Amino acid sequence: MKSKFSYISQSFITQGFWTALSGLLLGFLLYGCTPQAAPPQQDAVSSSQPTTSPAQNEKKVILTTFTVLADMAKNVAGDKAIVESIAKPGAEIHGYEVTPSDLERGQKADLILDNGLNLERWAERFYNSLPKVPHVTLSEGFEPVNIADDAYNGKPNPHAWMSPQNALIYTDNIRKALGELDPANAATYDANAKAYSQQIRAIDTQLKQAIAAVPPDKRYIVSCEGAFSYIARDYGLKEVYIWAVNAEQQATPKQVERVINTVKENQIPAVFCESTVSNEAQLQVAKESGAKFAGVFYVDSLSPPDGSAPTYLKLLEYNVNTLIKGLQGN
Numbered sequence: 001m002k003s004k005f006s007y008i009s010q011s012f013i014t015q016g017f018w019t020a021l022s023g024l025l026l027g028f029l030l031y032g033c034t035p036q037a038a039p040p041q042q043d044a045v046s047s048s049q050p051t052t053s054p055a056q057n058e059k060k061v062i063l064t065t066f067t068v069l070a071d072m073a074k075n076v077a078g079d080k081a082i083v084e085s086i087a088k089p090g091a092e093i094h095g096y097e098v099t100p101s102d103l104e105r106g107q108k109a110d111l112i113l114d115n116g117l118n119l120e121r122w123a124e125r126f127y128n129s130l131p132k133v134p135h136v137t138l139s140e141g142f143e144p145v146n147i148a149d150d151a152y153n154g155k156p157n158p159h160a161w162m163s164p165q166n167a168l169i170y171t172d173n174i175r176k177a178l179g180e181l182d183p184a185n186a187a188t189y190d191a192n193a194k195a196y197s198q199q200i201r202a203i204d205t206q207l208k209q210a211i212a213a214v215p216p217d218k219r220y221i222v223s224c225e226g227a228f229s230y231i232a233r234d235y236g237l238k239e240v241y242i243w244a245v246n247a248e249q250q251a252t253p254k255q256v257e258r259v260i261n262t263v264k265e266n267q268i269p270a271v272f273c274e275s276t277v278s279n280e281a282q283l284q285v286a287k288e289s290g291a292k293f294a295g296v297f298y299v300d301s302l303s304p305p306d307g308s309a310p311t312y313l314k315l316l317e318y319n320v321n322t323l324i325k326g327l328q329g330n
């Protein structure tokens with residue numbers, strides 16, 4: 001029987017799309033590489049061609065929009081499917097710009113997994129170019145926390161994966177999607193998802209206990225992006241941020257002043273930023289409030305393999321440890 005997830009031919013990619021894409025790439029080159037931009041596509045992940053060997057041909061190829069989802073999906077897939085991320089470690093995900101190589105990989109994929117909740121603003125156009133490749137949104141099945149900020153008021157906060165409780169739902173959604181795509185290996189996906197969920201629960205308990213040891217009046221998480229609403233809710237933290245979503249990254253004087261005032265009023269000892277954006281505005285907050293700038297969190301991307309947060313579980317652990325050390329003045 002022919003799989004319903006058959007590969008698509010290149011012919012539907014219209015000339016118009018490629019023209020648009022070249023324009024986009026030219027724009028990218030003209031702007032140059034900002035510090036938070038993805039490194040050039042020459043690392044092991046992007047240079048690997050998933051369907052070159054006969055043995056690999058039998059495995060399904062799953063793309064995820066960013067590195068955090070790829071790590072979760074790899075834990076569920078095990079060695080039964082090939083999982084790769086479209087965005088590379090360190091790439092800014094909200095305003096990610098699709099490359100010709102991403103489209104090529106998209107054409108060869110059997111399934112694409114995304115976060116949804118307006119995280120991947122580029123995904124719709126990407127999917128329009130890949131009409132035959134199915135995609136599944138992983139943030140289905142729970143109530144999103146809305147952003148309480150003027151510009152985004154009432155819109156869902158996209159950073160749902162930052163809560164381990166939500167990650168359990170992501171994991172189950174990955175399990176279902178993989179089992180449907182590849183029923184022959186469904187039992188393995190079920191078993192892998194179960195084992196991974198146990199690891200997520202264990203980390204969740206451990207981190208919740210660590211936060212509970214911080215005095216209640218010191219339980220603040222001050223960062224650049226409002227990415228911690230879900231974990232703040234779960235762990236009883238108060239969240240303070242400069243901008244709601246990293247798509248902006250241009251702090252207004254008013255936003256900076258608001259954070260400085262909150263930090264001063266509550267004598268918050270430490271402030272932080274994230275690995276994918278500039279620290280500049282938060283360094284100003286630190287300088288003017290007297291708080292210490294105590295490091296960066298990993299949110300919209302994992303670190304490279306040799307960094308501090310090469311997996312989702314390590315990301316959770318690193319963030320909470322960095323927060324606690326900062327709040328303790330270490």
Ligand SMILES: [Zn+2]
Nearest residue numbers: 225227246300
């Ligand atoms: Zn973000």
